[in-house]
Amino acid sequence: MTKADLFPKIDDKTAREEGDIFAPAFDEHGLLPVIVTSAETGEVLMFAYMNQDALARSIETGEAHYWSRSREALWRKGETSGNTQRIVEMRTDCDQDVLWLAVEMAGSGACCHTGRVSCFYRSVPISKEAGGKLKPANAERRFDPEAVYGHRSAAKGTLKSS
């Protein structure tokens, strides 16, 4: 079985949007964008990508696996930090080219490689004069990235998330 065979393909728009067959539409790089929220609070935790392998492992194990574009490798979330993600629910969107995962976090409960709960820890001001300053939002650190990943890795490393 080739990688291309892990999931079915559906070309018909109505069948893809209204049917019950899971036929994820990977992009030209073989990737699918994934939105990850906390099953407990509903907060958006992170945004990542899955290839076919990562998606198949996530479904089979119930633990979130992604494709690291920077490392070009399968990435079991929390491998280094211990902050693994148990998938409570996985949903696909209308045209099946995006996934939404609601997860329970293990470990410190932090998702971001900077040590925060969520990667989205700064607000952008909405105003007629664009160009305002970012404001912290749920920006307290749950862990010290230097201690977890090594010296200055949060600032220097290539990992998007832990």
Next chain:
Amino acid sequence: MTKADLFPKIDDKTAREEGDIFAPAFDEHGLLPVIVTSAETGEVLMFAYMNQDALARSIETGEAHYWSRSREALWRKGETSGNTQRIVEMRTDCDQDVLWLAVEMAGSGACCHTGRVSCFYRSVPISKEAGGKLKPANAERRFDPEAVYGHRSAAKGTLKSS
């Protein structure tokens, strides 16, 4: 002022992750992925893209504008359906290459072009035997897509969302 000048650029990783300057990192197509949730329920409503123009208009008007990749045009969400989105909060992620919008919906409260509240109206079963059938989740229609967009547009059209 050229389009490239609408927002500042930051190359330094620490400044981008820890600073208060909004410097969105658009991809090689000039786009930024955007996660949209309901400010009321926390549900993920849709996933779309913004270019610099769409982002600038969203910030200045407080109403969500996107870039339609299929139509290659600026897209004021709800222009046709009346289901516009007022931005309650906008957040950027650690490396400033993804946005999260929490919005209030006008009109019927439906976000998806199929008439559902959310584009994510089907669950993917998590199990050791992958390949299960999708299950409806919050899949009731709030509007009739044929009536809003014209005959069979939901199945035939190119709009990802209304």
